[in-house]
Amino acid sequence: MATSLEDIISNELRINERIRVPEVRLVGPNGEQIGIVRLEQALQLAREHDLDLVEVAPGARPPVCKLMDYGKFKYENAQKARESRRNQSNTVIKEMKLRPKIDGHDYETKKGHVVRFLRGGDKVKITIMFRGREQSRPELGFNLLRRLAEDVSDDGVVEQSPKQEGRNMHMVLSPTRKKSDARADHEVERARKQAERQAEAAAEKAEEARLREASKKETKPKKKRGPADNMDPDIDV
CATH class of the missing domain: 3.10.20.80 (Translation initiation factor 3 (IF-3), N-terminal domain)
Incomplete structure (x- = not known):
């Protein structure tokens, strides 16, 4: 070497x-x-x-x-x-477990978690758990892992191809972006949301101030009219 x-x-x-x-x-x-x-x-x-x-x-x-x-x-x-060394220490491997015959709703939920992990800059280990007779049909696991890899291809790539070990089958997905980039985007998004909250709070305060002023005008006591106010200005006294 x-x-x-x-x-x-x-x-x-x-x-x-x-x-x-x-x-x-x-x-x-x-x-x-x-x-x-x-x-x-x-x-x-x-x-x-x-x-x-x-x-x-x-x-x-x-x-x-x-x-x-x-x-x-x-x-x-x-x-x-x-x-x-810092990048190596920040590398985290999340794990997501699925069943070979997972229903559509659960699949979408778990896929959402995988995408969130990948966008956060973390690797994800996908584990397919076989039970009973399912062990005789490894193609179910292969097909499910291939489907998942295709569905999250915008955010992750296959680092370790599907491999069966005993009753389980594993695949590792690696994020397409660095963790530092993901963290920077997170900071930008957090700053944007904070600015939006501050703008909303300022708008609410302005509206409250406007309503208070309007209320003061409505409750302001009217000037009482005296005898002189009721006289015709054209009549000579």
């Missing part, structure tokens, strides 16, 4: 003055082949470009060295490793 550059460098191979060979096969920072050069020349090129000389293949004759920003590379490599 070939060893990647990341795997080689993770072993803290020699860099710059720690390299103790007379000449090296030099690779440029963009992967270009410079050729076999004296170690002093390779170190000089590294200094001129403000880069490090890293021995990436010490077993070669002569050893292969590459010009790179070693500190930046180690940092980026560590970030990738942490992200990979």
Whole structure:
């Protein structure tokens, strides 16, 4: 199995003055082949470009060295490793159990759960449970799993094909989207719903304020009319 550059460098191979060979096969920072050069020349090129000389293949004759920003590379490599571990730890396998002769209503309900799991970025293990004489008809399980895989194909793909183990048959579905993407969409949807609730609350408050103002106008006492108010303004007193 070939060893990647990341795997080689993770072993803290020699860099710059720690390299103790007379000449090296030099690779440029963009992967270009410079050729076999004296170690002093390779170190000089590294200094001129403000880069490090890293021995990436010490077993070669002569050893292969590459010009790179070693500190930046180690940092980026560590970030990738942490992200990979985080993704692995976030991988959850849900399980959904079905009977080979499941009725239509139950099938739709369980299919809805499978779709919800997949859209959430989780894998789903589908288990068909056989009982009694059903074990002699494995095609019922195969057909049901194939139907389910087709029905949820927009959200998941078959990672592990149907396999029978004793009285049960299993299939694993993998989400078509990453869990991080699903989580981001969930956050967007949650923010949208929160904005809608805030807008509805603001509209309700505005309506309540309008009704209060209208009520105040209706209950405002009318000015009492005095004797002078009943006199004809054209009559001289």
